[in-house]
Amino acid sequence: MLNIKNLEATIDNKHILKGLNLDIKPGEVHAIMGPNGSGKSTLANVLSGKNGYEIKGDIKYNGESLSELSTEERAQKGIFLAFQYPLEIPGVNTNTFLRTSLNSIKKARGQKELDTLTFLKLVKEKASELGINEKFLSRQLNVGFSGGEKKKNEILQMKILQPKLSILDETDSGLDIDALRIVADGVNSYKNKENAFLIITHYQRLLDYIKPDFVHVLSNGKIMKTGDAELGIQLEKTGYSNIV
Amino acid sequence: MKTENLNKNNKDYKYGFTTDVENIRSPKGLSEETIRFISNIKKEPKWMLEWRLKAFKRLKVLKEPDWQKPKYPKINYQNLYYYSAPKSASEKPKSLDEIDPKILETYKKLGIPLVEQKRLNGIAVDAVFDSVSVATTFKDELTKKGIIFCSISEAIQNHPELVKKYLGSVIPLSDHYFATLNSAVFTDGSFVYIPPNTKCPMELSTYFRINASETGQFERTLIIADKGSYVSYLEGCTAPMRDENQLHAANVELIALDDAEIKYSTVQNWYPGDEKGIGGIYNFVTKRGACKGKNSKISWTQVETGSAITWKYPSCILQGDNSVGEFYSIAITNNFQKADTGTKMIHLGKNTKSKIISKGISAGNADNMYRGLVEIKNKAINSRNYTQCDSLLMGNKCGAHTIPYIKNNNASSTIEHEATTTKINEEQLYYCNQRGLDQEEAVSLIVNGFCKEVLQQLPMEFAVEAQKLVAISLEGSVG
Numbered sequence: 001m002l003n004i005k006n007l008e009a010t011i012d013n014k015h016i017l018k019g020l021n022l023d024i025k026p027g028e029v030h031a032i033m034g035p036n037g038s039g040k041s042t043l044a045n046v047l048s049g050k051n052g053y054e055i056k057g058d059i060k061y062n063g064e065s066l067s068e069l070s071t072e073e074r075a076q077k078g079i080f081l082a083f084q085y086p087l088e089i090p091g092v093n094t095n096t097f098l099r100t101s102l103n104s105i106k107k108a109r110g111q112k113e114l115d116t117l118t119f120l121k122l123v124k125e126k127a128s129e130l131g132i133n134e135k136f137l138s139r140q141l142n143v144g145f146s147g148g149e150k151k152k153n154e155i156l157q158m159k160i161l162q163p164k165l166s167i168l169d170e171t172d173s174g175l176d177i178d179a180l181r182i183v184a185d186g187v188n189s190y191k192n193k194e195n196a197f198l199i200i201t202h203y204q205r206l207l208d209y210i211k212p213d214f215v216h217v218l219s220n221g222k223i224m225k226t227g228d229a230e231l232g233i234q235l236e237k238t239g240y241s242n243i244v
Numbered sequence: 245m246k247t248e249n250l251n252k253n254n255k256d257y258k259y260g261f262t263t264d265v266e267n268i269r270s271p272k273g274l275s276e277e278t279i280r281f282i283s284n285i286k287k288e289p290k291w292m293l294e295w296r297l298k299a300f301k302r303l304k305v306l307k308e309p310d311w312q313k314p315k316y317p318k319i320n321y322q323n324l325y326y327y328s329a330p331k332s333a334s335e336k337p338k339s340l341d342e343i344d345p346k347i348l349e350t351y352k353k354l355g356i357p358l359v360e361q362k363r364l365n366g367i368a369v370d371a372v373f374d375s376v377s378v379a380t381t382f383k384d385e386l387t388k389k390g391i392i393f394c395s396i397s398e399a400i401q402n403h404p405e406l407v408k409k410y411l412g413s414v415i416p417l418s419d420h421y422f423a424t425l426n427s428a429v430f431t432d433g434s435f436v437y438i439p440p441n442t443k444c445p446m447e448l449s450t451y452f453r454i455n456a457s458e459t460g461q462f463e464r465t466l467i468i469a470d471k472g473s474y475v476s477y478l479e480g481c482t483a484p485m486r487d488e489n490q491l492h493a494a495n496v497e498l499i500a501l502d503d504a505e506i507k508y509s510t511v512q513n514w515y516p517g518d519e520k521g522i523g524g525i526y527n528f529v530t531k532r533g534a535c536k537g538k539n540s541k542i543s544w545t546q547v548e549t550g551s552a553i554t555w556k557y558p559s560c561i562l563q564g565d566n567s568v569g570e571f572y573s574i575a576i577t578n579n580f581q582k583a584d585t586g587t588k589m590i591h592l593g594k595n596t597k598s599k600i601i602s603k604g605i606s607a608g609n610a611d612n613m614y615r616g617l618v619e620i621k622n623k624a625i626n627s628r629n630y631t632q633c634d635s636l637l638m639g640n641k642c643g644a645h646t647i648p649y650i651k652n653n654n655a656s657s658t659i660e661h662e663a664t665t666t667k668i669n670e671e672q673l674y675y676c677n678q679r680g681l682d683q684e685e686a687v688s689l690i691v692n693g694f695c696k697e698v699l700q701q702l703p704m705e706f707a708v709e710a711q712k713l714v715a716i717s718l719e720g721s722v723g
């Protein structure tokens with residue numbers, strides 16, 4: 001599904017990714033761990049097509065090169081990023097945002113857009129799965145939401161948009177144990193043979209709930225080590241210093 | 245006639261068509277002869293002509309103001325036509341069937357089919373095409389309630405006592421240059437009278453359109469809400485694309501008596517000029533409402549997306565005790581458009597309240613200025629004002645300015661002012677793009693969110709149109 005070869009990324013004269021290789025197949029869960037500032041969010045941004053990076057190397061998504069595609073085209077083709085810091089958009093109702101988003105994606109795929117009623121039914125169902133109160137959905141997008149509420153809202157969006165590749169950037173940071181479990185359940189319930197996950201995290205505790213197929217250690221812009229779920233457990237004990 | 249520039253590059257302005265109808269015009273230029281011509285063709289009574297001539301006399305000693313931010317090339321008032329009417333209107337049609345089909349076609353293109361669709365929407369429309377009111381729908385239904393909704397020309401003929409009493413009572417004859425110019429040469433506009441204790445059962449609406457070239461449009465609107473009455477009035481404006489600048493200097497007077505409420509909404513989409521700043525309307529308008537009675541309320545809502553220059557300050561004079569004035573504004577300027585707009589709230593009565601919410605959005609090379617006066621006089625005890633001015637900038641070449649003038653003359657009253665200026669946030673755009681919205685959808689979503697408090701004030705069917713307009717006016721402004 002995703003093939004990254006020798007990826008380099010530079011922004012504002014800062015060389016951040018320095019030759020990164022990664023292959024992800026449908027149905028797989030990959031975890032990326034690594035020290036602060038190692039380039040994890042940069043990788044997420046480059047994959048989702050954020051402007052401003054100077055890119056070298058090659059990224060193929062389902063066999064197609066991503067370099068020519070805009071952020072929204074990538075989203076329309078099924079790449080989803082749960083933001084480390086979800087943005088507030090004052091005056092825009094959460095429901096409106098979700099519906100605009102879903103319908104833009106459907107339109108781009110030549111599918112029928114959802115009418116208000118069908119959409120509300122869908123959103124209600126998904127929200128209740130995540131224990132999100134309905135009132136929440138008529139509030140302005142992320143405005144005044146707590147950290148945990150913002151993260152849950154990202155997972156709600158993921159479940160509604162049904163992406164093929166979901167990138168979660170520190171979605172677990174700042175969550176209490178209950179919220180963490182809800183987020184993990186959200187991911188597990190969406191996981192299937194066709195879609196894949198790239199989960200950026202600092203903590204093994206998330207990986208206790210979502211069992212990764214691969215764990216990668218990113219340091220200094222490169223993947224320094226790759227292992228299975230055991231690697232995560234080991235890292236929790238020893239820290240990064242032995243590896244990087 | 246000058247050749248018209250139906251600029252093909254400017255695909256954004258969907259109202260940029262002209263209609264080919266024969267016009268009757270006044271002599272060119274501003275003179276007593278022109279004024280007599282206008283008054284004569286409208287078969288006005290003598291008092292009206294005298295009123296106009298008095299205004300013209302005053303005009304000669306007034307100077308065009310120049311304190312505003314947007315400067316414009318000197319207007320040659322002798323080079324304008326002050327009256328231009330579709331020929332078929334000179335004998336007033338008695339029903340819609342008698343109206344030139346081409347004019348009706350124009351309204352269709354504007355999205356205001358006079359006949360069926362507005363009936364469904366429950367809006368009564370008075371349409372002003374160049375200088376005369378063409379047709380007023382729903383007259384019968386309104387008449388039953390004693391509501392008068394007609395062109396000002398008809399009101400001068402049929403309700404002279406009301407016109408004499410109220411015309412110029414809020415905007416005096418010699419108020420300032422453009423208002424006085426309007427008083428001398430106004431051609432048509434709408435007149436509304438709501439009798440005591442009557443709630444107008446539908447939104448009243450006027451559509452203005454400038455069609456003929458080298459024509460100034462000077463309409464005059466007078467709305468009187470008698471004791472305990474309510475009316476909501478909507479005004480929409482469009483004009484064809486031309487490479488010359490056209491002047492629009494309207495006067496709007498509102499009068500609310502005891503316990504009456506007037507809600508006045510404008511969606512202004514005059515031709516803004518092309519992306520190089522050629523052409524476009526000069527929108528120099530005087531709008532003023534008097535809360536004459538106790539507990540009365542006047543609320544202005546405006547969405548200003550068009551015109552090369554917009555220069556207007558819809559105001560409230562809060563005379564009656566406990567009266568309320570509100571001003572909700574969205575002003576969008578793109579390319580080389582300029583806006584200098586805001587409001588005046590003059591508190592005279594006790595316990596009077598005013599609220600100002602202004603949202604200015606600037607893109608391209610445009611300039612957007614909020615200028616507002618809040619004055620609480622010494623007898624207006626326990627009065628309050630709340631003002632909030634937010635500016636949103638898109639790009640680095642545009643400007644936003646806020647100038648509040650505040651005068652509080654008594655200690656029991658309070659004035660609060662908040663102002664913010666923000667740039668459209670790249671991260672927010674990225675977030676929207678990541679959710680599948682393209683750049684234009686993202687901008688439209690964020691800007692409409694920014695304007696929400698004002699859009700909420702508009703009647704439903706206008707709010708939808710206004711949201712689309714907001715999006716269209718900013719197309720191509722980011723990215």
Ligand SMILES: Nc1ncnc2c1ncn2[C@@H]1O[C@H](COP(=O)(O)OP(=O)(O)O)[C@@H](O)[C@H]1O
Nearest residue numbers: 011012014016035036037038039040041042043
């Ligand atoms: N726009 C930028 N300009 C300069 N440096 C940046 C920019 N964005 C990120 N960086 C730097 O690049 C490094 C990697 O950032 P990031 O990918 O956010 O790390 P992580 O998510 O792994 O903590 C950090 O040192 C960060 O300060």
Ligand SMILES: [Mg+2]
Nearest residue numbers: 040041042084
């Ligand atoms: Mg990060």
